[in-house]
Amino acid sequence: MLETYLQDHFKLSKEDVDQIAQFFIRTELKKGGYFLQAGQVCRKVAYLEKGAIFYYEEIEGEVKVCDFAFEGDWLTQYKSMLGKIPSLLSIRTLEDSIVYELALEKMEALIKAIPGAGIIRSTLAEKYFTESADRAASLANLKAEERYHKLLEEKPQIMNRVPQYYVASYLGIKPQSLSRIRAAR
Amino acid sequence: MLETYLQDHFKLSKEDVDQIAQFFIRTELKKGGYFLQAGQVCRKVAYLEKGAIFYYEEIEGEVKVCDFAFEGDWLTQYKSMLGKIPSLLSIRTLEDSIVYELALEKMEALIKAIPGAGIIRSTLAEKYFTESADRAASLANLKAEERYHKLLEEKPQIMNRVPQYYVASYLGIKPQSLSRIRAAR
């Protein structure tokens, strides 16, 4: 529930939460549907109420996965939104999903109108920056098997909800290598 | 020159630039000096006027380099500054350097006072997010030799100004492997 989430995570008053929640639009996405297609400028952020999402870039026909999201996560393509430039990434569902979308202009208006609402934006910035820095650090400093186990701890649902070859791509290895790692014990 | 930089990159009026520049403090750092030490909360951003800088984390006695900066780059530890939490990273010079520091409160005051000044903050956010996302993508999708050549294109001065074992660490490989890659042609 969006309101519950906002109240629990952002310490906003009931009135603020209700007012803020009005600007979000509930959207259902079928499995395989797009939250954002490569080439579009991202003009929204969203709360993922239900479902599973992956971010990827297609390079020379290869799908390169760079992030996943599940219930309770936020969605946006920060770089595209910030720079108002077409996204190189696509953001797509892995399951039927429900998102609450907040248009960029509305977020900006909200932040001006309601002092506490700025935390939504900084939460997104922190999330995105932290995650990609962490992923880079893992890729640079851990071997594939360690990255896999770290990912299992951070996102325990992952092997149940994501095709294994997407997980392999995210880990920076080939599907066969992930199979091998999983087979060892 | 800080003023020149602000004017050229941020399209601010001469008056705004002069006013903004007043809040920066010029600081000289000796080779090996710290801009930020692990454990400190980062409460500043800075423009690197001259010199060379590296960001690293020390894990089990190992130095893990995660970024470099040279003249014209901006410095801060975004995660620590945003979350007001102690930094895991240290930021340190590789040469005698000159930075212009802007305290966080002053940046916030500036942004309120001068409409155009917000671009400083969003430039920093974009820089940091984009760089770590790019580094992650390189580490996941390219092999060491390709990462090395990409780095050479992006930061041509790097091999002249940074000890090679730090470059290796940044690339996610061992110094011997970087030697081998360089020896091949």
Add this chain to the structure above:
DNA sequence: TTCATTTATTCACAAATGTGAATGTCTCGG
């Protein structure tokens, strides 16, 4: 259900990177 397609596993071998040690080179303080 059935069957075609997609996804996962396994294998043998190739290629990339790590490891430890020996050696060579550079740098900077005395």
Add this chain to the structure above:
DNA sequence: CCGAGACATTCACATTTGTGAATAAATGAA
């Protein structure tokens, strides 16, 4: 200028990961 310590290179060998192919298992549409 010298010499010690830091840094870079090279080598032989170990380990990790990639590759291509064969097979098995899972999935989803009719």
